[in-house]
Amino acid sequence: MEGWKERLLNQAGKETLIKSVIQAMPSYAMNIIKFFKSFCKRICSKVARFWWATSGKERGIHWKKWDCITDSNSSVGLGFKDLEKHNTTYLAKQAWRAMKNPDAIWVQKACHDILPVGSNLYKRRMAPDLLCQICLKGMETVKHALLLYDWARATWFGVEYQWIPTPETVNSIGSWMVKCIRKIREGGRDDHEKRISKLGFLLWEIWKTRNNKLFQQQEVNQSWTISKARALETVYGKLAKKQQTQKREANRSRTYPMTWRPPPEDWLKANVDAAFRKENETGAIAVVIKDSKEKMVLGFSGKIQAKSSIVAEAQAIRQALIIVNNLNMGKTLIESDSLKLIQTIKSKTTIGEASAIIQDIQNLMEKIPEKGMTWTPRNENRLAMQ
Structure with a gap:
């Protein structure tokens, strides 16, 4: 940058x-x-x-x-990415794709017995033996590592659907997964896609736990593994829902594009905005005044002290009115994205925490012969500030 x-x-x-x-x-x-x-x-x-x-x-x-x-x-944001959350989402998708897409790389490796487990490494002379290094009881195959050794079976039993893989019911990872998916779909419930995703998340977390035990000497704990799988599912669900909302909003924006609405001819429009920081009760305000041809007439920004966001917005409106009065700007519309504040001012009522500032606003409004007070969506107000 x-x-x-x-x-x-x-x-x-x-x-x-x-x-x-x-x-x-x-x-x-x-x-x-x-x-x-x-x-x-x-x-x-x-x-x-x-x-x-x-x-x-x-x-x-x-x-x-x-x-x-x-x-x-x-949600009046700008839609920028939170990298940490998106990183988690992308990784969660890898597990979810395991159930949604049979050609996904991870599932493909598991179903075709090409994960780097003990038996496969021994075949390629990359391990001294094919013994499972966690249970020390038998050969570590893919189905053993993900489904059959004692800790993995206890993990599967501990989830709400109680999938119980046994040597008699598991011929291969792929066939076992197909049986589980078929059973879920035949259950007749509407949330079968969500339940199938749980299968993928748990497979992924069992594999990660196995690797953490071998390479970082972390103790295995089925309760912790199940909790991490559930957390992964929750995070993914929330972010997937957020992405769907963003896509709908983007489609709506393409259909109904946000534009700054100019004032009538011979009028000015003052768009105001405010930022508020609760932890130290400080903030900043901005005023942008444009004419009917969208030409900027004046701009102002400054730091403020405020007790709340509504007080900060009120200070921005008051500052705009002070500028209009002091410079005798004449016909002016004041526009803010704070609907509550605009409704309060136009109805000549008050808000307790901002009552003194609202009274100042009413007094300043009386000094302007031709004026107006309007609300605008956040996106349109942001456009005015550019």
Whole structure:
């Protein structure tokens, strides 16, 4: 990102660069390895710095927390990726594909007996013997490692569906999986795809636990393995749902594109926005005033003290009115994405925590002969700030 000059790109250009290039580059690696949290945070920090930088400055005002702008567009976020969560999602998909796609690499290796277990390594003279190094009781084949040795069988028995693989019921991994899937589908319930995915997640976690025992000397624990499989399923479910929401929102945006609505001729429009940090009760406000031809007339930004986000938004509206009054700008529409605040001002009621500021707003409004107060969706308000 150091090679890109912030002053050469507007916000739309930066958004395209971040989503299509910067956050897309590590996607392949995230399908294979688990990134360290610190590594993900460093990347996200650089992306956030690049996004908020203005006029070639190295640092700019961060109007929203990173957690907020990684929300989907429908949740008033910007739809940027949280790399740590997406890394987990990509890895979870590998397990889920095992059940959804019979040609998936991991399943293919398990079903064709080409995982690096003891018996296969011994055949290739890469291990001194074919004994299972965990139970020390028999030959380690793929079906032994994933289904049949004592710890693996206890793990399968411990899950809610109580799959119980035995030497008599397991001829091969592939045939056993087919039997389980058929049994789930014949159950007549609507959630069979979700239940099938549980099978894949548990297979994946058993394999990981086996590897952690052999290579990192971590003790095997069936309860912990089951918990990790459930956690993986939960994370994947949430992020899969989030991705579906983002796709629906993207399709809706393509059908009904968000645009900034100019004011009537001879009028100005002042779009306002605010950011609030709860931990230290600080924030920042911004005002952008444009004419009916979308030409910027004036811009303002500044730091504030605030007790809540609604107080911060109220301060932004008050600042816009102060500018309009002091510069005698005439016919002006004030536009904010805070629906609650706009409704309060237009109905001439109040909000306790912002009552003093709202009173100032009402007094300033009375001094402007021709004015208006409107609400706009978050996305349109963001467009006005570009």
